Amino acid sequence: LLDFAFDIHTAVGASCVGGKVNGKNVTIRYPLQNGDHVSVIRSKNQKPKQDWLSFVLTSKAKTKIRQALSEEKTKSAAEGKEILMRRLKNWKINYGDAVIQQLIIHYDLKTAQDLYCNIESGKLDLLEIKEVLLKGEKEEKPVQPAVIPEKEPKETTGTGYSDYLVIEDRVDGLDYKLSKCCNPVFGDSIFGFVTISEGIMIHRTGCPNAHNLIARYPYRVVVARWTKAKGAPAFSALIKVSGVEDIGIGNKIADIIAGYNVPIRNFSYNMDEGMFEGTLSILVPNNDVLYGIIRKIQSIKGVLKASRQTSN
Incomplete structure (x- = not known):
């Protein structure tokens, strides 16, 4: 099916998430036969994947997939760089070649582009990156005496926060x-x-x-x-997930949540015509953990979009 989609147009192949053959929902790997009635299902959130090269047959499809992967890697690296720069600013760490080189060496990567792509995809956890950089700073800088503020800010009471x-x-x-x-x-x-x-x-x-x-x-x-993070209570957060129906995708999402050791309050999803959409309610200590979970869910094969939802 995927070869057929790329034969129609590059944009059709790149956004293909499945199709209907003779009225039946099929995956992008489905082998077509002469005489089949075919319609392609597309999603604007779909992107070409590296494993597509392992099952497409035509040279046209393989060439277009390699081209799209190269373009996607460049785009992914730009987004990953932006994410890292924004976080460094929040952590009050200066962005520069020394910081990037420190991370490349620590994670045994070849280039800065690999680093940025891994950040964008969620393969590298931002909290871990922060710990690596702060640990390096502590080793380089002498410990400064603590400054006691003249006056503590007053806080209103009445809630757990x-x-x-x-x-x-x-x-x-x-x-x-x-x-x-x-x-x-x-x-x-x-x-x-x-x-x-x-x-x-x-x-x-x-x-x-x-x-x-x-x-x-x-x-x-x-x-x-x-004002402070240590010992903070858990915060309620919602994540909306959509993608192509796949056996075990719910378990993969649950495994990611378990890896962060955060409780799941509720996970519900619906399936329709080969697609699924669900809402995940979890308790997280901070937004670094929340966005780390979202990026890792987004990297699951079959997931087209994972995003933070504001409310029920």
Whole structure:
């Protein structure tokens, strides 16, 4: 089927996720026969895979797949580099050749492109990268004496997260809690919004409601930030997954979650015409873990898209 899709057009082959032959759903590996009535099922999230070269037969398909893989690797490396640079900025580590070389040597890679691709695909865990770089800094730099702040910031109380949030423009007598419309997780960029009856609601800056709240009620917006990570409670997060129906794909997703040692609250999915779509509810300590899980799920064969969902 995949050879047939590439014979129609390169874009059709590259986005092929399956097809229908004589009215029956089939995979991209399905061998066609003369006289078959064929329709190709495509997805904008599909990308050519290295293993496609092991079962396509025509030289045209193989050439187009190799070309697409090369282009995809370049694109993947650019995205991986952007992810790493953003994280380094958050960790207050300067991006440079020395940092990249340290990671290439540590992970026994050949080029910076390999490093960036592995980051983008989720093969390299960002938390582990952070530990590698910080360990290197500690070995190079002398230990500095701790500076005791003159005044500790005051924190409002009333929820299980009060020890881990600081409201800079504190409003006396108001408790605060995490908004269910966007489910903030430790490490997210956040702000507080003073409500009429529920105290201060903590939203992600990327919350679907953020623009409306800030634009219409700027006087009710307060600055909020996370203050510490150790011992922080677990945060609820939702992941939406879609892809091609495949036996055991649910177990593969569960194995990834188990590898991060985070609890699964709920996992439900539906299948229709050879495709599946599901929602995964988990508890995570921070957004580094959350996005690490998402990238590893995205790398599973058959998964077309894995993304963070704001709410139920």
